[in-house]
Amino acid sequence: MTVQLIDIAVMVINSALIVLLAPLIDGIISTLVSRFQSRRGSPITQTYRDLFKLLSKQSETVPDTPFHQLYQAVPVILFAVAVLVASLIPTFIARPLGVADIIVIFYILAIARFVASIGAFNTANPYSVIGAERENFMSLMIEPTAILSFSVISLIAGSTMLPHIIDSIFPGGNLAHPALYMAVLAVVTVLVVETCIVPFDLAEAEQEIYEGLMAEYGGKKFALMKWFILTKRMIMLSLVVNLLIPFGVATSLDLMALLIGVSAYLAKILAAGIILALIAAGNARLKIFSLARTLQLSFGLSILALAVYVLTIGGM
Amino acid sequence: MVHEYVVKESVIPLMFFVLPLLATLLCYVVRGNRALSNLITILSNTALLILSITVLKIVITTGTTLTFFGGEFLIDPLSSWVLLIISIIAISTSIYNVGYIAHEHELADTSRRMHYYVFFNAFLASMFLCAVSNNMILLWAAVEATTIVSAFLVGIESKLSSIEAGWKYLILCGVGVVFALFGTVLVYSDAISSGLSWYEAIHWNTLIRSADVLNDDVLKLAFILILAGYGTKAGLAPLHAWLPDAHAEAPAPVSTLLSGVLLKCAILAIIRYYALAFHAGIGEFSQMVLLSLGLISIIVSSLLILATKDIKRLFAYSSIENVGVIAACLGFGGPMGLLAAILHMLSHAVAKSMAFMSSGNIVLLTRTRNMGSMNGLVHVMPTTSVLMLTSALVMAGTPPAFMFTTKFLAIKAGVDSGNIAALLLLVFGVAIAGVGIVSKISRIVLGSPQKQSNRIEAPLTSLVACAILLVITLYLGLALPEYFERTTQVVVTHLLEK
Amino acid sequence: MEPQISTVIMEPWQVSAIKGLCTVLLITASYIAETRNLTNALKSYVLQVLILSSIFLVIGVRYEWFIVWAISAIITKAILVPYFISRAIRKTRAVEEEEPYLSATVSLAIIFILVVLAAVISKKMQGFAPGLLKMGFVPLSISISLTMMGLLLITTRRNAIKQIFGVCHIENGIHLLLATSAFWVPETVEIGIATDAVMLVAIMCIFAYHLYRLNGSLDVGKLVLLRY
């Protein structure tokens, strides 16, 4: 069915919800991490304050780059991509339909990766080029596994549209298929790595490569790029949450279902935040090739899911 | 159905033999004066060209076969086709002679030049004799005569390598053709013992009419002996060893005649006996033998093309390959196979002569045949090397040239015969040979020359001769005249329907 | 040439004479093959040609055009060919022949085998292609063996002149074959064959001379300049 007005509205609400909630969740996670490491930590709203402080900066120092317009454009494009992808992710309601499917979402994220990498080269700063290299190499590890497991899920679910996937793998639904559970597990591990939480934030490692891709950006630009990373983390979280626990997602437009949907979504995100904080507190940042080894595990899992699906086609 | 051919007694067949002999005598009388001998040769060859075209018209349109001296000499559609091929190449070689002999330092002294022109015309005379002879043993004698005369021409440059080439050529072809005689005598005596009069047994046109009366086993043995004999002359694979030496060591115009035309006379003899075998009912066996010999020569020669470093040997091996293609077409059998073989004879004659002429130009200017020492010739001699590269491409069978059409028909004949393995071998061998020729020639033509020498060019007449042949092959390729198609149809029907 | 019936009428004495002369022919041929001295070989070659023409004369008694064959054989092969070969021998100052690939005894043994093989072939020809045996069994087998000996000479001898003799053997074999098996052959063919034989030997003598001039010796075995 082609796109209706309701989809556009849902897209706007979705993106507003995710973009605004992202700093809050980050604040919660950082306070929790400091609490686990028995430190007082900053208040939950600390991230909001940082962002607004940075955004109010009027002057900035700029490296002399051969392509000035690109230097100005990179943070804007990154933030735009964050807003666009946020609008396509189903949060409290199984919408928007008729706009894009899972492949489109992955390739829109590729815009961000492309633009950030050439931005790194633009500044000719070796540290940001290393950040870009890690970003691309990590996505080389992540993307095939994600696409493979999402294809297996969509083969079982019968559609590649995210809202339909989330509807149809509702536990009540009749699609209890062994391959489905393996594929969901694989995709969840990969998306957690994609959230760039501490053990996996190789591309923006502060200590080693001065925030990697964001090394040369200050003030307003740094705030926008930081906000992009937080929103991306929020997007991944909401994907993980909706795939793992597909309850409560509203399917119809009546008020009651919407209220349940929103509250369920917030509860689920909070729980996921707590789990992430646990992961972040307990682990140090992985080296690039040790990260590759962990991702190979999830790739093996998704290949297994494919094998199981192919073998049981006859049976289904 | 039997074609009732009107047999007309006329003196034309003899003229084909006498005119070149006359030219030989005149050249002898003129004692090597370059201008006069060139004039004589060109005049005699133009006359022969006109004669062969008129004969072709007569034989094809009115369907008559001309005989002379009681059936000894005869011109039927097949021989008129070969006569046309010989005269086209003869006229262009004699034009090529004008410039080439003037610059060839080997033939500088007048006595050697006199020998050259005398034997050149004698060589043409013997080839014309092959084409017009109806008497089987006379055909053998004519082929033997071509060997003797062309051996002298091969060995005319008194270098040890050309003497060696001449000697091997004489011995191998002399020995080879003996088997052919045994085969001919076998056929003759078998015909007589099965009731034909000696007149009918010795002359081809009468022999083929009552071919089914011959004993099959005898004809099989005879066909093998003939194939061993004339196959050596034609350069089919295991018997080809003399061909690269002789064609590479001979002066360029002679190797043009050797490769372009002499092989066609030997193939003419093979086709005569192929038709005989077809009518006698052992067509199946003869096609199988011809196909296997053809395929062996394609594979062996394409490998040797990759091996050689000498430019003229490269084109000698390519002649072996094309004779292999013709034999394979005959081997594929059927009217389409024969049509492909006959057309390929003409296209190979024209293309190979152009290739040998342009390689002769290059050898004339660079004084060496070793391709390793040549590089970037396009800067040193632009027109010659462009002609060389175009002739290499024509040999490889690129479209506008007639070679592409005949290669297309050859592969179609292979497909019609249904023998897929042979077809793939043919296609693969032809591909490798084409690739070998073009990459080796492009390696010497392109690139940057070692020493910056000023522009030198081959003599004008040599370039004109190459250009004529290029125009002929492009004309045939693009606009094959309606007349040619009728000719080949008549030749095929004449051979296959008695 | 009036049409002839296929059978050939021969008096008994003619048949025995032809048989005797053919065997003598064979003996002279094997002598030529084995002797090292070139001039002796030339002399015995002339003798061989005379014997051959005498065979033609014998046949000529009944069929007179064979006398023409005999005369043309004598002119071409007894006079012209020896003239060319002796001129070649004189110019190249060749007396002794180099050591051939095969020793004398081995080549004699092979000659014997070839003669037996020729006899077997012509025996098979009786049933197979009777037309060849108009003049009986011996002439055909002798002509085949002569040709085979010629081939043996060419293949196994290193000296150029000896190879020329090999070619002459083949020419004689062909001449005999044509005379006895292909009986009613028109004159044009006879003239063609004879002139071919003479011109072939003439050209080969010229080449032998040039070979000697450039190579220093008549040894064909060393001629391996032209490779792939």
Next chain:
Amino acid sequence: MAFVTLSNPGVLLILTGLLSYAVAILTALATSRNPKLCGVTSHLLTSFGALLSLVGGVYLLTTGIKGTTPGLYSLPVLSELGANLSFRIDPLSSVMVIVISLVSLYSSIFAISYIDEYYGKKNVGVLASLYALFIASMTLVVLSNDAFWFMVFWELMSVSSYFLVVFEHEKPEVKNAGSIYFTFTHIGGLAILAAFLLIYKSTGSLSFDTFSNVSLPTNTAVLVLLLALLGFGSKAGVVPFHVWLPQAHPVAPSHVSALMSGVMVKVAVYGMILFTMDFVSNSTIGLYLGAVMLIIAAITTFYGVALAVMQHNLKRLLAYHTIENIGIIFLGIAVAMVARAINNEGLVMLAITASLFHILNHAIFKSLLFLTSGAVLHQTHTLDIDELGGLAKVMKSTTLAFLLGSMAISAIPPLNGFASEWLVYHSLLLLAYKANSIVSGVAILAVVALSAAGVLAVYCFTKVFGTVFLNAPRSRHAEHAKPEPVLMRYSYVIPVALCIALGVAMPLAVKVLSTAATMYGSSDLFDVSWISVEIHGWRIPTTFSAPIIAAGLILAALFAALVHGQIKSTKVTEPFVSGVKYDSTMVPVPTLYTMPLKKVFSSLYAPVKVKRYSYDIPDIVAASLEYDDEIETALDRPGEIKSPIAKSGELVERLVYIPLYYFSSRLVQIAKYLQSGYLYVYLLYIFATLLAMIFIAVKV
């Protein structure tokens, strides 16, 4: 087959287009004395001809005419075999005509200013005439309606492109690339000829009218398809036969390599579509051959891009990317073959539409990339990435064009690269969904290969764009580069506009192209509204609306700019390198960027050798910085590997071509012994043949 008269406006336009190509050839040869005049006039005529045939092609496609024109010319011997020169007008061939003339339109404009570097040195007349002949022969190949004339124009195309590749034959590697190129095209050409004639055997006529779905016996059908794969695959650059492509395309003049990479390979794909979809309709083998094609195409896709990342020469890198995109197109064809075998006509049409759309898109952005790299070569006279850097300062429009081209080729959403790749994704996924057999597993693996290729493409083109245009200039060439001539800038306009238009207006493009694909399948599987493309194969249909995504992106960007607000004052400093003074040794080197890939895919590249990098850095931290880079592929030292063929020591070359080369030189060695020079050996050959023949005669 319906009858299309010559007075049909579309056919008339194409004929006049071909006529102006011919006039261009003649003027080029005539005026070759005065290079400037000759360059301008002949290229203008060529682009005018291209414009005419483009309009003709569009007219024919939109009116959807299907038929053949009367025979214009025929050779006597071949006419009764059905080989008269008549045009085959149908949506597929008109799409191909559009692709050919579109690319030649703007690359001829580019050529006018590009060839001024040849004025003194080379004969411009020959270059311009060969160029026009090359385009004309490609158009005629696509239009020809019988096997003979198809082969004639096919060989003409190969020969003219051969001469264009070896145009700058002074350089030694050009000659070697030329001879390898000729080897592959010649053997490929003959393979196609044999395949055509094998089909002719069961139809009795050479004309394509009788060739539609011929039922061949299974083993001939397999042989025909294998020969077609060998012939068209070697011309298109499918993996086992791709080795010549990275060598031949870079050495050709840039406007020619734009045409070769953009268009010539598509003509080969057109041939492949004809054979698999039109000529041979044999479902039993369709399934298995389709699966094999799927595997080959997936390998080609991944292999092409995995090697492209490691290249140091700009045009060689683009050539490897052509191999990748050809793999994607062949994925579409393979899906169509398998779909026809399980007779799902809708999927056949979707797959063919995906391939056609990617053919069009790839032609546009690949030629744009080659033209821009040609501009870089024209200004800096070097293509080595390590030498270039910081060109954005100087060559503004080339930088923007190259940026857009590389975004399109890396399938970045709003642009056309992503649109066609999305369709290919969905034909693969639907094949997996519908074909419930092992084939669906293979299809999903192909999806994985495609996504990995997508990521590697982003990886590779960020490296190329970053090091060539953005990084600090690393060599004298890069510093003193001058801005590119004006005409080159105008030639970028059409491809850039099309990349954006086809990407955003994807539904419209898919609707037009699907009319071409309806020749091979019914269109019940997807319907196209103005706003989105909807695919019905799934349980619940999937939709993708490119316009909304593009609009969303623009709106979000405006919102982000709003959030960013104004900057009052900016201060320009050097890049921050942890407090140390920034100097030229710290400029990022491309090998640094792709180092982890060397570790992961080391088997793909040549064998390794340890190479020690050492930098002396200020003594604050340590005396010197040294590390062993144990991965140092032959790509970094091309001369190292003695392999005669591809000289890059890549996996396929080490596995296939080096053994093949040694086997063939062994064969040649044996052949040399045959010609040993001993007279008695030759005599023994004759006797042996005689005895052998007698033996055969006795036995048979």
